[in-house]
Amino acid sequence: MIVGEQKPIEELWESIKGHQKVLVFGCNTCVAVCQQGGNKEAEILASLLRMKATQEGVEMEIQDSGIERQCEHEFFEKAEGRIQWADAVLSTACGIGVQFMAEKYAKPVYPGLNTTFLGAVEKLGHYVERCQACGQCILAATGGICPIARCAKRLLNGPCGGSTKGHCEINKDVPCAWQLIVDRLQQLNLMERYEDLAPIKNWSTDRAGGPRKLVREDVQL
Amino acid sequence: MTGQAHAAPREEAPPIEAPREIPPDWEPSILAFACHYCAFAAADLAGVMRLSYAPNVKIIRLPCTGKLDHSYVLRAFERGVDGLFVAG
Known part of the structure; x- marks a missing residue:
């Protein structure tokens, strides 16, 4: 699977702070396994960013949603309404999902994770690189x-x-x-x-x- | 993790938020999540015994504290709760 690591809140805030309606959008397959970018993590991140907005005194609406895979067209259908609502999307997919989504929608799509490597779950909470996709x-x-x-x-x-x-x-x-x-x-x-x-x-x-x-x-x- | 993927260290530490002055009559708003089978039953019993507790504590009953979710905790803080008490 693809392993990712969530970016620091300050960096994410810098990306989204100029927008009015932000959707934190999870990807519930690979990056959910390392508990960094799944729909659950998107929900938590949206909550943290709402608190950050309150602390900064910025008026903005932040919602969360997510799909199973942001790298395939078919999965986007059920989240179409939420995506259209947003001015900007903070995607917690890997770099593939972020780019795929950015190609699909004419709105800013920001990365929520640093995509780290292709890895395995050696034990819970322990992710190790095993392949570089050399072809x-x-x-x-x-x-x-x-x-x-x-x-x-x-x-x-x-x-x-x-x-x-x-x-x-x-x-x-x-x-x-x-x-x-x-x-x-x-x-x-x-x-x-x-x-x-x-x-x-x-x-x-x-x-x-x-x-x-x-x-x-x-x-x- | 290799530990290599962390963000680069900051050049200067972020400013530390100055603590706000606490008014003398201020009471924290506390939310308690209590398990139906133990802590909530105890709170119920306290009520039956006509014992009183501070009015700034609100109790939410959970079927089990295992039902507690990240989002409950975060939502409470988002809505201005100052502290959480999880009992089960």
């Missing part, structure tokens, strides 16, 4: 552990000399991805794969190739 998955060769997302140097043939006692030199709390890969290959009895040199990766499928697009003609209406 060419190599997990089959690395025992299911991604050195692109988890090695600070994105090494395809590792580890480097900075790996110490299973940890990365950038931070002793970061496990060395290549140590994890070796441990995993040993566990799976597949250590012979470690001897295979990874070829040079085609980075054109990553962001280096510009914004990416996938078209499935077979599922289009």
Whole structure:
């Protein structure tokens, strides 16, 4: 899922303070899992901003609403009334949702979150990066552990000399991805794969190739 | 979290709000959320016993304090309540 982190109230206030009617709009799928931008969090944020407006002595109306996903047209229908009512929207979706909504409506759409990474829920309240969406998955060769997302140097043939006692030199709390890969290959009895040199990766499928697009003609209406 | 995504540290600390002077006759407005099965029953019993309590405390009965929601707390503060008492 996409992990996000709510921006500080002061920064959000700077975005919305010039508007009369503001809709705090939640996105109830990915960013709701890390309890940062779901419909519930939008409700809480709207309340905090109303109190901020009162403290600042600014007359403005702040409401909240939300949908399941701000990155698909279909979900917007039920919130259309609220969106039309607003002068400006503070979206607590990830950067995708904010942009998608801004393309749909001719009104300011401000981000409520800093979109952080693609991650997993390691345990409650603990979100960890696992994928960088490089567009060419190599997990089959690395025992299911991604050195692109988890090695600070994105090494395809590792580890480097900075790996110490299973940890990365950038931070002793970061496990060395290549140590994890070796441990995993040993566990799976597949250590012979470690001897295979990874070829040079085609980075054109990553962001280096510009914004990416996938078209499935077979599922289009 | 990696801790890297936090906002950049401020260059100067935000101004601290000066506390307002409290009038001598001021009483805080307190809202109590009480569980139906314990705290509210106790308040009820206090009423039966003709015990009095401060009139600036208002009680709202919840079926359980587990029913308490963020939005109830925030809505109370938005409407000018000074403090909340959750009992259950």
